[in-house]
Amino acid sequence: MAEAACEHLASIHQVRRPKRRECEECVKTGSWWVHLRTCQSCGATLCCDSSPNRHATGHAHATGHPVVASAEPSERWLYCYPDDAMAEY
Ligand SMILES: [Zn+2]
Ligand SMILES: [Zn+2]
Numbered sequence: 001m002a003e004a005a006c007e008h009l010a011s012i013h014q015v016r017r018p019k020r021r022e023c024e025e026c027v028k029t030g031s032w033w034v035h036l037r038t039c040q041s042c043g044a045t046l047c048c049d050s051s052p053n054r055h056a057t058g059h060a061h062a063t064g065h066p067v068v069a070s071a072e073p074s075e076r077w078l079y080c081y082p083d084d085a086m087a088e089y
């Protein structure tokens with residue numbers, strides 16, 4: 001991994017991939033999403049900020065889980081909310 005800009009990113013040694021390719025919260029309400037992110041603290045897969053419900057950001061703020069990974073198969077990046085930092089892996 002490239003040199004991380006924050007300690008949260010530096011502490012990720014094994015990136016968690018999505019268990020299912022759907023937003024856990026949106027499927028409960030029948031909503032839709034654009035892209036998905038997987039929380040690196042608990043493994044929850046939730047929708048991105050381009051989605052109407054922005055569940056990944058809401059989850060990060062509600063739980064304090066700092067880092068998500070893109071759940072898109074072709075994308076390999078991590079993002080830290082509190083530090084607004086990204087890293088490829
Ligand atoms: Zn951080
Ligand atoms: Zn969602």
Ligand SMILES: [Zn+2]
Binds near residue numbers: 043044063
């Ligand atoms: Zn989480």
